[in-house]
Amino acid sequence: MKLQHYLGGLENLDPVNFETKVFVEPWEERIFGIHTAMMALSNHLDAALPAYEIDQVPTEFKSFWTWGHLRQGAEGMHPFEYFRLRYYEKWLGGISSFFVAEGYITQAELEARTAAFLADSEKADAPLPSSGDAAIDAQVVKYLTEGDSPLRPDSVTPRFQVGDRVRVKNVVSGDHTRLPGHIRGRVAEVVKVYEGAFTYFFPTTDGLGTPMPVYSLAFKPADIWEEALIDPNSVYYNDIFEVYLEAIESGEDHAE
Incomplete structure (x- = not known):
């Protein structure tokens, strides 16, 4: 990497x-x-x-x-x-x-x-x-x-809904990735499910290829950065393809 x-x-x-x-x-x-x-x-x-x-x-x-x-x-x-x-x-x-x-x-x-x-x-x-x-x-x-546009009119059913807690996967990237490194393994809340299905310009070895939902996620900055570097009242947002997300099981809502 x-x-x-x-x-x-x-x-x-x-x-x-x-x-x-x-x-x-x-x-x-x-x-x-x-x-x-x-x-x-x-x-x-x-x-x-x-x-x-x-x-x-x-x-x-x-x-x-x-x-x-x-x-x-x-x-x-x-x-x-x-x-x-x-x-x-x-x-x-x-x-x-x-x-x-x-x-x-x-x-x-x-x-x-x-x-x-x-x-x-x-x-x-x-x-x-x-x-x-x-x-x-x-x-x-x-x-x-x-x-x-990589937007496709395909009909897909989102796996997650607004309010769901999800974890960003820590997947191994190849020559190119659309997954930011600093949020890998971090927990976030789904705040928006974008309409339609999205794909990328070409398949990537870490999962992109077929059309899929994209979500806007809200992260607590304290779950990503040191306390001295953040505003405690701020929220950090990132738009992520579904393939990079996994469900949070009951009782394991914490960042790696």
Whole structure:
């Protein structure tokens, strides 16, 4: 288990970056744009909500790419590298590795292009070329406007109801997880059952895959953090997939 799976709720992760700009460097805008275009042209959109006729878009990008894949790439990094790199540098590393793995470019070609850009700053600052195809541009704009959703209209019966006490499972994560590390093994109260069934962009080895209910849980901060770090009158909320929860048996309502 890599440390970056457990960032939420950890203390002493100083220094804290209070940068308010979305993009600090011009190249960061490009990385965001590349990632967005990849999502807009991803082959999973033929079965996404809303409906897209992605097979009619004349793109050479034929792979499956989502926010989940981007996060998986970051979580798969060595922790030292993860904390050393800037936010969009992590994106760049994940995207670059993906293109190599998918066969769009070889590692040698990537290194050669990188060296060329580093040696010529004018190349690095040059405007990005247009796709040259109105259908591709229209698809990217449509995706930016409408997006895609893991929500599914499947009919499922929630296992838990508002007021139930549940424990968050302490499951072993793989390359990617949607379960925060600091609430594993903790007890909470169900305060909301969201309507509909939700799935993730792709199956994870710790249980996500088929559509399922999602719950809003209320935790007592004292059950998670040291007393000196909390406001005794506060409540901590987290939205969790059903697969990560288990029922509390009578007489065992305590955190591990």
